[in-house]
Structures are given as C-alpha cells and as structure tokens.
Amino acid sequence: MIPFNKPYLTGKETKYIEEAVATGKISGNGLFTQKCQQFFEDTYGFKKVLLTTSCTDALEMCAILADINAGDEIIVPSYTFVSSALPFVRQNAHIVFADSYPDNPNIDANTIENLVTEKTKAIVVVHYAGIACDMEKILEIAEKYNLIVIEDAAQAIDSFYTFKDGTKKALGSIGHLGAFSFHETKNIIAGEGGMLTINDEKFINRAEIIWEKGTNRSMFFRGEINKYGWVDTGSSFLPSEIISAFLWAQLENINPIQEKRLAIWNRYFEGLKDCKNITLPVIPDYATNNAHMFYIVCKDLDSRTALIKKLKENDVLAVFHYLSLHKSEFYTQKHKNGALHNSDHFEECLLRLPFYFELTEAQQQKIINTINEF
Amino acid sequence: MIPFNKPYLTGKETKYIEEAVATGKISGNGLFTQKCQQFFEDTYGFKKVLLTTSCTDALEMCAILADINAGDEIIVPSYTFVSSALPFVRQNAHIVFADSYPDNPNIDANTIENLVTEKTKAIVVVHYAGIACDMEKILEIAEKYNLIVIEDAAQAIDSFYTFKDGTKKALGSIGHLGAFSFHETKNIIAGEGGMLTINDEKFINRAEIIWEKGTNRSMFFRGEINKYGWVDTGSSFLPSEIISAFLWAQLENINPIQEKRLAIWNRYFEGLKDCKNITLPVIPDYATNNAHMFYIVCKDLDSRTALIKKLKENDVLAVFHYLSLHKSEFYTQKHKNGALHNSDHFEECLLRLPFYFELTEAQQQKIINTINEF
Numbered sequence: 001m002i003p004f005n006k007p008y009l010t011g012k013e014t015k016y017i018e019e020a021v022a023t024g025k026i027s028g029n030g031l032f033t034q035k036c037q038q039f040f041e042d043t044y045g046f047k048k049v050l051l052t053t054s055c056t057d058a059l060e061m062c063a064i065l066a067d068i069n070a071g072d073e074i075i076v077p078s079y080t081f082v083s084s085a086l087p088f089v090r091q092n093a094h095i096v097f098a099d100s101y102p103d104n105p106n107i108d109a110n111t112i113e114n115l116v117t118e119k120t121k122a123i124v125v126v127h128y129a130g131i132a133c134d135m136e137k138i139l140e141i142a143e144k145y146n147l148i149v150i151e152d153a154a155q156a157i158d159s160f161y162t163f164k165d166g167t168k169k170a171l172g173s174i175g176h177l178g179a180f181s182f183h184e185t186k187n188i189i190a191g192e193g194g195m196l197t198i199n200d201e202k203f204i205n206r207a208e209i210i211w212e213k214g215t216n217r218s219m220f221f222r223g224e225i226n227k228y229g230w231v232d233t234g235s236s237f238l239p240s241e242i243i244s245a246f247l248w249a250q251l252e253n254i255n256p257i258q259e260k261r262l263a264i265w266n267r268y269f270e271g272l273k274d275c276k277n278i279t280l281p282v283i284p285d286y287a288t289n290n291a292h293m294f295y296i297v298c299k300d301l302d303s304r305t306a307l308i309k310k311l312k313e314n315d316v317l318a319v320f321h322y323l324s325l326h327k328s329e330f331y332t333q334k335h336k337n338g339a340l341h342n343s344d345h346f347e348e349c350l351l352r353l354p355f356y357f358e359l360t361e362a363q364q365q366k367i368i369n370t371i372n373e374f
Numbered sequence: 375m376i377p378f379n380k381p382y383l384t385g386k387e388t389k390y391i392e393e394a395v396a397t398g399k400i401s402g403n404g405l406f407t408q409k410c411q412q413f414f415e416d417t418y419g420f421k422k423v424l425l426t427t428s429c430t431d432a433l434e435m436c437a438i439l440a441d442i443n444a445g446d447e448i449i450v451p452s453y454t455f456v457s458s459a460l461p462f463v464r465q466n467a468h469i470v471f472a473d474s475y476p477d478n479p480n481i482d483a484n485t486i487e488n489l490v491t492e493k494t495k496a497i498v499v500v501h502y503a504g505i506a507c508d509m510e511k512i513l514e515i516a517e518k519y520n521l522i523v524i525e526d527a528a529q530a531i532d533s534f535y536t537f538k539d540g541t542k543k544a545l546g547s548i549g550h551l552g553a554f555s556f557h558e559t560k561n562i563i564a565g566e567g568g569m570l571t572i573n574d575e576k577f578i579n580r581a582e583i584i585w586e587k588g589t590n591r592s593m594f595f596r597g598e599i600n601k602y603g604w605v606d607t608g609s610s611f612l613p614s615e616i617i618s619a620f621l622w623a624q625l626e627n628i629n630p631i632q633e634k635r636l637a638i639w640n641r642y643f644e645g646l647k648d649c650k651n652i653t654l655p656v657i658p659d660y661a662t663n664n665a666h667m668f669y670i671v672c673k674d675l676d677s678r679t680a681l682i683k684k685l686k687e688n689d690v691l692a693v694f695h696y697l698s699l700h701k702s703e704f705y706t707q708k709h710k711n712g713a714l715h716n717s718d719h720f721e722e723c724l725l726r727l728p729f730y731f732e733l734t735e736a737q738q739q740k741i742i743n744t745i746n747e748f
Contacts, residue, residue, distance in 0.1 A: 056610035191614025236430035240565025
C-alpha cells in the first residue's frame, strides 16, 4: 500500500532531543526553541516568532492579540480546516464564511468587501496548499476598513508572494499576524506543533505574555523586571524542548526537503497534465509553489469516488479534503450569507495524492498511470 | 552548583520516539498516546484519560466541559500557579480566591462554604506538593450546592486520598474532572505535557470532541460515524506522539522513580526535623505522600531571603514558590473578599529545596547541613 503520508526523519532528531535533555531544561522556551525562532526570523523576515504546540494554538494567540470578543465578526474561507475558525469561536466571535475562487481553493478576494460590516474585526486568509492568496487586494480592503489580517499559513512554509512593485515577501510575514503548522503532514514536522509570526511590532510584548500563561516571565528572564507575576490572560502555548529539538533537525534540512518535494510535485504535474478528466492546480503569477501537497480536481463527486476506489484497488491511498465549514453541523444554523458554490465544488471534487519525501519515482509513476488510465 | 531541578531520562525515551516515527504516525492520538492513557486508567482508576499538551490545556478542557461562561464564579485557592485560574478567566468567569490552611498550603476546606454564592459553578482544588486536599469535606459542599469539583492534580501523580470509610482513591479520580502535569519539574515528565482525567461519564463524549478541535474524529476512527465534521467548540489539545513516546518511557519506570523520590523526601525530613527555625510539611492522615517536592517554611520573609542567600553561597539553588494570585497585577482590582493571610504567609516563607532523581546522598547531606547550620 502506498500511504497518503509518511513522516520523514532527517536522522538527527533523537540526537538533538538527547542534547536538549543534557541541558537540564526540556520545558518550553529553551535553547532549541530559541534557535528555531531565530532561524525563522532570519530566513523569512518575520519580525517575531513564537513556537506553539499547534497551528490552532498560534491562531488562538492571534484571536487574543486581535482582541476578538463577543459581537465581533471574522471573515474566514469556508473551504479550510476547522482550526481556521475555531480560535475565534472560542473568543465568542461570529464567523462570516467566504467562498473560494472557481479554479483555486483560496479565498476569493473579490468577494470579501461585500462581507464587511461595522462589526468586522479581522480577515483570516488561508494559503491553501501553500499557494498565496491575493494579498495585495486583501491588504487594500483591510486598510480601507481598518481590519486585522491574520494569515493561516499552516501549509505555507517557505512560500512567497510578489507584490506589483516586485517586492517578494514570505507568506506569514505579510498580514499583522500569521500561524504555521508542523503537523506530521506538513513539509517540516514535529508531530504536532506550530508557530505564531508577528509582523506588527505592537503585538510583540503582549504575545510573549499570553504565550507564558499570562505572566511576564520572558521579561523577568531578560532581567527587565525583578519578579514575574500574573498580568494578563493567556495559556500554555509554548511547546516542550523535545518538540523544538525535533523541529531543529528538520529545519537544518529544509533546503534538501524542499528540493525533493518540488521534484515530486513537478513529476505529478508533468505526468498528469494531459489527463482530460481532471483539473490540475493553478499557481497565480504572484505566488510561488512550496510543494506542500499535490491535488487534482475531478469532474464531480461520483467521478472522485470512483477514482478513490480505483486507486485503492491499486494499493494507493488518496484522500479528499475539507468539508465546507459553513455547512458543518456546528455552523449551518449560524451561517447567514447563502450558498458558497466554489467551496462546495472543492469539497466534492478535490482529491489529494500521496505526497511525502520518501515517495519513490516508481510509486509515483504507478499513481500517475492509474489516474491516466481512469 | 546543585540545581533546583534536573530532568531524569530513563534511557528508553529516544528509542520509543524512533518507534513512533516508524509507525508512520507522529501526530496526536497514536499508539503511544493510547498506551499512556490506558496505563493511567488501569493503574489509578480514572474513568477516562486524554493526554494534553499541558496541565493548563487540561484545565481549559475542564472549563469548557463544565460549561463555564461570563457571570459564573469559580472558587480557586490563591496560593497556586496561575494556570489553576487562567482557563476559567479565558471562559470569562470571575475567580473567587480562597485561603490556605495555616499549616498547609492546600485550600482550607472550612472557608469554602462562605465563598459560595448563587453564581458559583465550580471549585478548583489544588493538591499542593502532591498532598491531598480534604476531599470528603469538599465533596459534601459541592453536593450541597450542586458544584462541579475540578482537581488540579498537576503535582499529584501517584498520590491518594483515604475516605472515612477506608476507601482509598487516587488524586484526580475523585472530583468530576482532574488535570495533571508532565512539566519537567514533575515526577513523571515530558518537557511540557499534561492530561485530563474524567470521572463523571457524562463528560466523556464531549471531551473527545473538544480534544480534537471540535470534531467528531474519534467517533469516526472507531467506525461509529461515516465522516467526521465540526460539531462543537474545542482546540488542539492533544500532544504529538513524540511527547507520548517520551512519556511512555517514564511510565514504565514509575515505580523505581517513586521509590527513589520517596527516599530523597524521607532523608530531607529526617535530616531537618530537629531544625528549630523552620517548619516541615504536614501530611494529613487522609493523604499519602508522592514525594513530588520538599519544602520548608521559614519564620518570615527576611529569614527566607537570608537562607536562600546562604544556600547560594554554598552552591545550592533553592527557590520560593507562588505569589498569591489575589494580589497579582491582573487580579488585585477584581478581588473582593479581603486578605488571605495564610496564602500570603506561604508566599513569603515557603522555600523549595533541590529535588530530582539524580540528587546524590552527598549533595543532599550538604543541603541539610547548610540549613541546620543556619
């Protein structure tokens, strides 16, 4: 059986975990956490990075920092993982779901302005498959209505957006705040894990406090105050050094990992580009491809179901992706702005193919052949 | 320098992490998570256990399960870590702080009934140093006023309470819900980590949903439903299998760990029992001792400050503990029920001595001698 995903070990993960234990400190915010954070800030131009236990937790920090409360409205695409919306639900906000483009699962930037009301406080954009949303257009709307832009960059490590003036910025460094995932299915993994990126400096001090259970412990350790105490809301958002040490081994290998994944992505694209019954991913001119996943879009639900079955018969595990959140059991009664046809289309027709570092050319050729025969 | 804490490795942690990676699944709720959960349920009689990324997160699950909302009041001891109160603050509840006993940092059960109002929804008890609170009295009050009892058992693994009829129950198995920590300073560690224990069956189904980001994914994997979706609030509370694999290596050694720690505790007690200027911990008849920490209580703040200094001059790192939460910057304006003298007493006078598996007899004797000379 060719699995859908297989976590990749670079070989140094356990060595670094042993090093972390040898330091005498394996709780959060130790040496490996700081090394990882520094790496991300230096490599991608985030103003400040804080590792978290998950991307969900990073988005909870965004929701607290953006001061989201009951009565606020947050614009979120419907075709996304539940975690893009959930942290704002925990703050008692109302989620206003937006549609995707017809040919791209990302939030359709042209539909956003119509969803803005006096209660709108933030826009959450999700860079689906690591492909950038139309950030320039989204930033314009946000500026016009004074909204906070939160990038759900769960899948978008090492991916970029190019502005009309030629400026190229890493995803997660463009909105006020961003969130990444190191879940086992991502390019760079830690089993479960994530990070918050802060690009608007005004959020940095409070973020450190919220991260450390509402205490000013970080300031204490920098010698800025004499003793630390409870000063704000927050949670235990910081991961164990065991997780950060594991992540560091991955980061040291981010370039070979990305090269290999891009080769896999390109082989899929070349191998399937003449297939009549499916549509392949579209990468807009402003976006780069970080080879997070390879998906195809089938003609309809029946066709996808049949293809999943055929692949399974050939020992290949391909999986569909999100169910439109606006039609979920939890939100269907609360959703007020009508049908979101493009989101529903991707719910019914999008299919993710096996994608992992150790996928061999032979395995990939078998998958490509099976789809072409279909 | 004798450090205050040193994380102990049993030797199999990295082996099990490698095993976890080899299974192809290192995200949450994998084989090691399930093994750890089963171990805790079988060994300590919890009805259901869910591992979490921290004790704070386990308490957030308690706060959601107990349906805590704005307007609710929660009774919490003031002499505790901020995480005992913070999850209820995130649910917008008001915290009513209770005092400690004069001779024991635990919540004074005799003071609780006076704090109950029509708005009171739950009592959070904290088993300080792993020593049981007076659970029988607390359960009586909770039953009388229909309150939920949440055990903050962060420090209380492998510790027990004996009821008047002779029934002996593990801490964390007595209240409706309980929360444990596997922070690096605890008896059993995972760097950062925790678990929720559920003793009232009515909470189990919802807990599994909240744990998995508000989705019914657990039911899906058990084959109880055909596809999973968003049905409730929640977060990403479940830890990476890397953490659970690490934890499993610790659990396999819980008995030798506990024996060693008890020997250390007893040596401190014997070595310091004739020291006139300090008070030693009191263990009530209904409680067992899990040797989580060894603390002494000095006569006053000046005496403690001088002792910390003397120990430091002798290369020993001893640390004080909590600042009373009711006087914290975050809560001092919100706190309405007066002075809590016993909490303040422990804030000023309690001192924790170095305590870890690899503390040698020679090191311990040096610490004991330094204190006796003082």
